Amino acid sequence: MRNARLQVSPEVGSWLDRRSSKAGDRTTAELVAAKRGTRVSVVIPARDEEATVGAIVTAIREELYGVLVDEILVVDSHSTDATAEVAAAAGADVVAQDAVFPGLAGLPGKGEALWKGVAATSGDLVVFVDGDLHDFTTGYVTGLLGPLLTDPSVAYVKGFYHRPLGTEADGGGRVTELVARPLLNMFWPELAGFVQPLAGEYAGRREVLESIPFVANYGVEIGHLIDLLELRGLDALAQVDLGHRAHRHQSTQALGRMAGQIMQTLFDRLQRYDRLVTAVPPATTLAQFQRGASAGGVERELVLTDLTSPERPPLNSLALRHTA
Numbered sequence: 262m263r264n265a266r267l268q269v270s271p272e273v274g275s276w277l278d279r280r281s282s283k284a285g286d287r288t289t290a291e292l293v294a295a296k297r298g299t300r301v302s303v304v305i306p307a308r309d310e311e312a313t314v315g316a317i318v319t320a321i322r323e324e325l326y327g328v329l330v331d332e333i334l335v336v337d338s339h340s341t342d343a344t345a346e347v348a349a350a351a352g353a354d355v356v357a358q359d360a361v362f363p364g365l366a367g368l369p370g371k372g373e374a375l376w377k378g379v380a381a382t383s384g385d386l387v388v389f390v391d392g393d394l395h396d397f398t399t400g401y402v403t404g405l406l407g408p409l410l411t412d413p414s415v416a417y418v419k420g421f422y423h424r425p426l427g428t429e430a431d432g433g434g435r436v437t438e439l440v441a442r443p444l445l446n447m448f449w450p451e452l453a454g455f456v457q458p459l460a461g462e463y464a465g466r467r468e469v470l471e472s473i474p475f476v477a478n479y480g481v482e483i484g485h486l487i488d489l490l491e492l493r494g495l496d497a498l499a500q501v502d503l504g505h506r507a508h509r510h511q512s513t514q515a516l517g518r519m520a521g522q523i524m525q526t527l528f529d530r531l532q533r534y535d536r537l538v539t540a541v542p543p544a545t546t547l548a549q550f551q552r553g554a555s556a557g558g559v560e561r562e563l564v565l566t567d568l569t570s571p572e573r574p575p576l577n578s579l580a581l582r583h584t585a
């Protein structure tokens with residue numbers, strides 16, 4: 262530890278010891294023995310992932326399907342490429358995001374895709390895997406299933422990994438390091454032990470996932486963590502070392518918009534859980550400047566984004582059921 266004077270809280274220190282594990286800690290045979298009658302679904306949210314989703318589905322299909330995984334669903338999130346066709350050809354079930362609850366006005370966003378992915382699957386356990394991973398291994402899935410199949414007191418498991426960015430071994434996770442981690446440490450220090458709080462690979466028990474709201478956009482991950490801490494307690498959460506993760510990286514401008522959605526969600530939770538009540542609510546419009554046309558007195562294009570982060574209610578609060 263760099264500064265011996267500073268320490269994480271005893272609660273976080275204890276949690277780190279008890280609720281952190283490695284993907285290789287449990288063999289597939291142990292997991293199969295523990296699985297018994299438990300059904301497992303994998304949900305892959307995919308917007309324009311034709312280049313990567315096929316290999317992910319193929320690996321799960323060939324190595325885990327029928328053994329540890331009973332269902333693979335790709336949620337086609339308004340793709341403009343051949344994501345749906347590639348996923349189906351690789352052996353996944355595919356559903357268009359707006360085809361789930363067609364009577365409900367659809368929302369754009371990753372969280373919407375995940376919420377509808379839970380609704381459109383039947384597994385007792387649901388594993389979420391991003392569709393843009395470059396070097397996916399099925400160890401991500403078996404690693405996340407480990408705590409859930411072997412410890413009934415665990416409700417939700419986040420993956421963590423080294424995240425290379427270009428030649429920087431741990432340069433990835435820019436929004437995590439610059440926005441989510443500092444804010445979580447400031448306002449929810451109980452969550453300081455999560456190595457990758459925004460990790461896109463995670464898993465949970467269906468009854469838990471159907472009991473929490475899903476922020477429709479990129480706020481979904483931070484919203485889950487905060488809601489689960491408040492509603493289930495830190496000890497219901499765990500994390501697993503999945504090694505390293507390479508994925509398609511977005512531009513800084515795109516991550517600025519993502520960061521805005523994440524901060525909107527965090528400030529909403531600060532109010533919701535009475536941790537910080539602001540006299541003036543955060544504004545919801547993000548102004549960014551890009552090369553291009555001139556705007557006013559600056560030789561930049563002014564790009565405005567609405568950061569309003571709608572959320573879907575817990576599925577168990579709705580009478581809706583998705584029929585394939």
Ligand SMILES: O=c1ccn([C@@H]2O[C@H](COP(=O)(O)OP(=O)(O)O)[C@@H](O)[C@H]2O)c(=O)[nH]1
Pocket residue numbers: 305306307308309310336338369370371374390391392393461508509510511
């Ligand atoms: O509206 C959206 C935005 C993202 N995604 C998917 O969610 C995952 C993570 O999104 P992204 O790669 O954009 O985030 P990053 O990993 O760069 O933070 C990917 O599989 C995307 O295809 C989605 O299904 N719908």
Ligand SMILES: O=C(O)[C@@H](COP(=O)(O)O)O[C@H]1O[C@H](CO)[C@@H](O)[C@H](O)[C@H]1O
Pocket residue numbers: 371391424426432433434435436437438459460461462479480481482483509510511516519
């Ligand atoms: O962790 C992060 O900072 C962002 C961006 O990662 P990179 O800087 O592109 O490696 O990626 C995550 O954040 C999103 C919002 O929570 C998740 O939806 C993504 O799955 C996750 O990759």
